[in-house]
Amino acid sequence: MSDSWTPPEHGSDRAALRGAVTRGLTWTIVDQWGRQLLNLIVFAVIAQLVTQADVGLVALAAVFIAFAQIFIDQGLGEALVQRRELTRAHLDTGFWVSLFTGALLAVAGLLLATPIAGVFGEPELAPILQVLSLSFVLYALSSVPRALLLRELAFRSLALRALFAIGGGSVVGIVMAYQGYGAWALVGQQMTQAALSVVALWRLSPWRPGRQISALHFRQLFSFGINIVGSDILGFISRRTDNLLIGFFLGPVALGLYTVGYRILESAGALLVGIARKIAFPAFARVQHDPERMVRAFMRVTRTSSAVIMPGFLGLALVAPELTVALFGQRWAESGPVASVLFLIGVVYAISAFSGALLNAAGHPEVEFRLRLVTTITNVVGFAIAVQFGILAVAAAYVIRGYLLLPLNLYWLRIYAGVPTREYLFQLRGIAIASAVMAAAVLAVKFALAGTTGPVALLAAEIGAGGGAFAIAIWVVERELLRELVSVAREALPGRRRDGEGGKGPPNAQTAGRAGETTTPQGEAIPARNADDP
Numbered sequence: 001m002s003d004s005w006t007p008p009e010h011g012s013d014r015a016a017l018r019g020a021v022t023r024g025l026t027w028t029i030v031d032q033w034g035r036q037l038l039n040l041i042v043f044a045v046i047a048q049l050v051t052q053a054d055v056g057l058v059a060l061a062a063v064f065i066a067f068a069q070i071f072i073d074q075g076l077g078e079a080l081v082q083r084r085e086l087t088r089a090h091l092d093t094g095f096w097v098s099l100f101t102g103a104l105l106a107v108a109g110l111l112l113a114t115p116i117a118g119v120f121g122e123p124e125l126a127p128i129l130q131v132l133s134l135s136f137v138l139y140a141l142s143s144v145p146r147a148l149l150l151r152e153l154a155f156r157s158l159a160l161r162a163l164f165a166i167g168g169g170s171v172v173g174i175v176m177a178y179q180g181y182g183a184w185a186l187v188g189q190q191m192t193q194a195a196l197s198v199v200a201l202w203r204l205s206p207w208r209p210g211r212q213i214s215a216l217h218f219r220q221l222f223s224f225g226i227n228i229v230g231s232d233i234l235g236f237i238s239r240r241t242d243n244l245l246i247g248f249f250l251g252p253v254a255l256g257l258y259t260v261g262y263r264i265l266e267s268a269g270a271l272l273v274g275i276a277r278k279i280a281f282p283a284f285a286r287v288q289h290d291p292e293r294m295v296r297a298f299m300r301v302t303r304t305s306s307a308v309i310m311p312g313f314l315g316l317a318l319v320a321p322e323l324t325v326a327l328f329g330q331r332w333a334e335s336g337p338v339a340s341v342l343f344l345i346g347v348v349y350a351i352s353a354f355s356g357a358l359l360n361a362a363g364h365p366e367v368e369f370r371l372r373l374v375t376t377i378t379n380v381v382g383f384a385i386a387v388q389f390g391i392l393a394v395a396a397a398y399v400i401r402g403y404l405l406l407p408l409n410l411y412w413l414r415i416y417a418g419v420p421t422r423e424y425l426f427q428l429r430g431i432a433i434a435s436a437v438m439a440a441a442v443l444a445v446k447f448a449l450a451g452t453t454g455p456v457a458l459l460a461a462e463i464g465a466g467g468g469a470f471a472i473a474i475w476v477v478e479r480e481l482l483r484e485l486v487s488v489a490r491e492a493l494p495g496r497r498r499d500g501e502g503g504k505g506p507p508n509a510q511t512a513g514r515a516g517e518t519t520t521p522q523g524e525a526i527p528a529r530n531a532d533d534p
Contacts, residue, residue, distance in 0.1 A: 030159045030163070031158060031159030031162050031163070033271055034159070034162075034163050035162050035163065035166055035270070036267045036270045036271050037267075037271070038163070038166050038167070038170060039166060039170075039267065040263070040264075040267045040327070042170040042173060042174060043263060044327045044328050045174055045177070046174060046177045046185055046186060047260065047328050047329075047332065048328065049177040049178060049185070050177060050182050050183065050185060050186070051182065051256075052252070052253045052256035052257060052331075052332075053252040053253050053256060054182045054183035054186070054256070055183075055186070055252075055255075055256035055259055055260065056247065056251070056252030056253060056254070056255035056256035056259065057122065057124060057125055057128060057183045057252050058128060058183050058186040058187060059243055059247070059255055059256065059259040060120065060122070060125060060243065060244075060247040060252065060255060061125060062132075062243075063240045063243050063244050063247075064109075064116060064129060065109075065129070065132045065133070065135065066236060066240060067233075067236050067240070068105045068108075068109065068133070068136060069135075069136065069139055070229060070232045070233055070236055071101060071105065071229065072098055072101050072102045072105065072136060072139050072140050072143065073094065073097075073098040073101075073140065073143040073144075080094060080144065080147040080148070080151060080221065086151075087212075088210060088212050089212040089213070089216075090221060091144055091148070091207065091209070091210075092210045092211060092212040092213055093212070093213050093214055093221070094144050094147075094221055095143070095144040095209045096209065096213055098140040098143045098144065099137070099140045099141065101140065102136040102137045102138075102139060102140025102141075103136070103137055103140070105133070105136040106133050106134055106136040106137050108133075109129060109130065109132070109133025109134075109136065110130050110133055112129075113125075113126045113127070113129035113130045113133065114126045116129060117129065120247065120248060122252065124183070128183060128184075128187055131187055131191065132187060132190065132191070134191070135190070135191060135194045138194040138195060138197070138198050139194070141198045141201075141202070142197060142198055142201050144207070144209070145201050145202060145205040145207055146158070146201060148205060148207055149201075149204070149205060157204040157205070160200070160204065161197060161200035161201050161204055162197070164196060164197075164200045165192075165193045165194070165195075165196040165197035165200055166193055168192055168193065168196040169188075169189045169190065169191075169192040169193030169194075169196065170189065170193075172188045172189055172192040173185050173186060173188055173189025173192075176188045176189075228360070228365055230369045230372075231356075231365065231368050231369045231372045234369070234372035234373050234375065234376040235372050235375075235376075237376045237379070237380065238372065238375045238376040238379040238380075239379075241379060241380050241383050241384075242258070242262075242379075242383045242387075242394050242397075242398065243255060243258070243259070245383050245384065245387045245394070246258050246387060246391060246394060249387050249388075250387065250390075250391070254390075254391055257332070257334050257338070257391060258335070258338055258391040258394065258395075260324070260328055260332050260335040260338075260339075261320075261324070261335040261336070261337075261338030261339040261342060261391075261395065262338070262339075262342060262395075264316070264320065264323065264324065264335075264342075265339060265342040265343060265345075268312065268313065268316055268343070269349065272305075272308050272309045272312045272313070272349075273305065273309055273349055273353045280298075280301060280354045280357040280358075283297065284297060284298065284357055284358055284361035284362075285360075288361050288362060291362065291417070291418055292418070294358070294361065294362065294417075295358075295417060295418050295419055298354060298358045298417070298419065299419070299423075299424060299427065301354060302350075302351070302353070302354055302424070302427075302428075303427050303428065303431075303481065304481070304484060304485060305350070305353065305354075306350040306351070306428050306431050307431050307474065307478075307481060307485055309346060309349050309350040309353065310346055310347060310350040310428075310431050310432065310435045311431070311434065311435040311438050311466075311470050312346070313343045313344075313345065313346020313347075313349060313350075314343070314344075314346050314347075314435050314438065314439050315438060315439070315442060315462075315463075315466045315470075316339070316343045316346075317339075317340050317341075317342075317343035317344050318340070318439060318442045318443065318446065318466075319442065319459055319462045319463065319466075320336050320337075320339035320340040320343060321333070321336030321337060321339075321340060321455075322336070322455040322456070322458050322459040322462070323336070323339070323459055324336035324339060325455045326456050326459055337392055338391055338392060338395045341392060341395040341396050341399060342395045342398065342399065344399045345398065345399045345402045347403075347432075348402035348403060348406050350428070350431075351406060351409075351410070351424075351428070352406065352409045352410075355368075355371075355409055355412075355413055356368045356371075358413070358417050358419070359412070359413070359416060359417060362416065362417050364416045367412050367416045370412075371405070371408065371409060371412060374405060374408065375401065375405055378401045378404065378405065379397070379398065379401050382397035382398070382400065382401050383397055383398075385397070410424070410425075430474070430477040430478035430481065431474070431478065431481070433473065433477050434473035434474040434477055434478065435470065437469050437470065437472075437473040438466045438467075438469045438470035438473065439466070441465045441466050441468070441469035441470075442465060442466040442469075444465070445458075445461050445462050445465045445466075446458070446462060449461060
């Protein structure tokens with residue numbers, strides 16, 4: 001019996017894939033919003049119980065942990081998602097390579113923690129690094145099972161796993177913070193979350209590793225994955241250099257303030273961008289055989305998501321000072337202006353949020369690597385100059401870099417993925433107009449109520465005025481888009497019957513014997529993949 005994963009060669013099944021993607025949207029909303037809101041609430045609670053230096057220490061440790069995690073699966077997880085044909089040997093090879101690498105990195109973290117802490121002159125950093133290094137093994141155990149679930153658009157399983165892990169980690173973190181453990185409350189939260197995530201993932205996934213390890217299959221995966229690793233390394237340097245420089249030159253207190261401001265940006269980005277981005281790569285990969293259809297799907301998802309991203313980021317840039325005080329308390333007020341500046345990146349996010357997913361799905365990860373290289377160089381140079389002027393200047397350097405490189409991103413999308421630049425930007429004109437109207441309404445409320453009300457009441461008034469103004473403006477200038485957004489929202493509601501579902505749930509690896517499925521040598525059912533556009 002074949003152990004190969006191959007898309008069907010006969011006619012396409014557009015309705016089935018559309019149903020799978022819509023179900024994925026539902027569970028990705030549950031996953032992303034549940035995860036980010038819970039994490040943000042818990043972080044807000046813990047931030048009021050620990051010091052700015054505690055937050056800065058864990059943020060500094062996270063720089064090194066995040067860098068090491070890049071090398072654990074070596075891009076093999078993404079390669080497993082992207083490959084049209086997948087065998088048992090691919091899975092086993094990817095798993096054992098990841099686990100071996102994770103174990104080596106854990107040992108390296110235990111040995112190097114003290115020297116790293118010495119460089120920064122923060123002896124309390126060493127034990128934090130040592131404990132967090134143990135998460136490398138947990139991350140390795142998750143790599144291949146998670147890739148399989150993502151490949152089959154099993155977002156329900158991924159969402160349940162994430163929420164279970166975050167819930168457990170949140171309880172541990174809050175209890176430790178209340179008992180005065182300081183920075184260790186954040187460490188405990190992260191380690192508990194990582195451990196529970198592995199437990200839940202292995203309970204949900206029917207796949208188990210075998211011993212079919214092959215150098216040939218490793219080379220097949222690594223030829224794609226090496227570009228992902230390269231891009232991730234550059235992305236890490238680009239995103240984390242600011243933390244590293246602030247921690248080294250300005251100290252943990254300044255880094256703590258910057259981290260809170262950046263944390264708001266990350267949470268908002270995951271809420272407004274992460275939902276569609278998580279679905280985009282596997283969905284685009286399924287239609288890689290039809291470039292025109294893939295571009296149409298890319299333009300559609302960009303248009304619909306921009307109606308949330310652009311006004312969301314612009315609005316948050318205007319209300320960030322009030323939002324920061326409302327969430328974290330008055331002592332974190334200095335983080336508000338940092339968040340305001342960072343949120344000005346929203347237009348860039350709206351336009352380029354899915355460019356990497358499209359280029360990778362089209363088989364051009366090397367182009368994404370080039371873009372990351374240019375981004376990294378400009379970010380490092382900008383951060384190195386800006387850190388001399390404080391954390392607000394560092395945030396400004398991040399935003400300026402985004403706008404400077406946007407034309408290059410659009411150019412490469414046109415050359416390597418066939419995205420027509422003028423048509424692509426023109427479809428966003430109505431959203432930009434409605435966002436400007438929203439911003440004017442928020443500013444009017446801000447100036448009218450400044451100094452006459454508290455931050456929470458002011459925040460509520462700004463959100464109400466901005467949201468109402470945007471809704472009216474988008475109804476006037478983009479009525480068709482508004483109807484499409486309503487339709488997507490209705491389709492995403494749990495319990496609705498979608499096209500192509502036939503009243504049944506999505507195919508999964510636990511239902512063997514259906515048409516189009518194959519099984520592994522261990523008797524595990526592998527659902528066939530549909531090849532059509534979302």
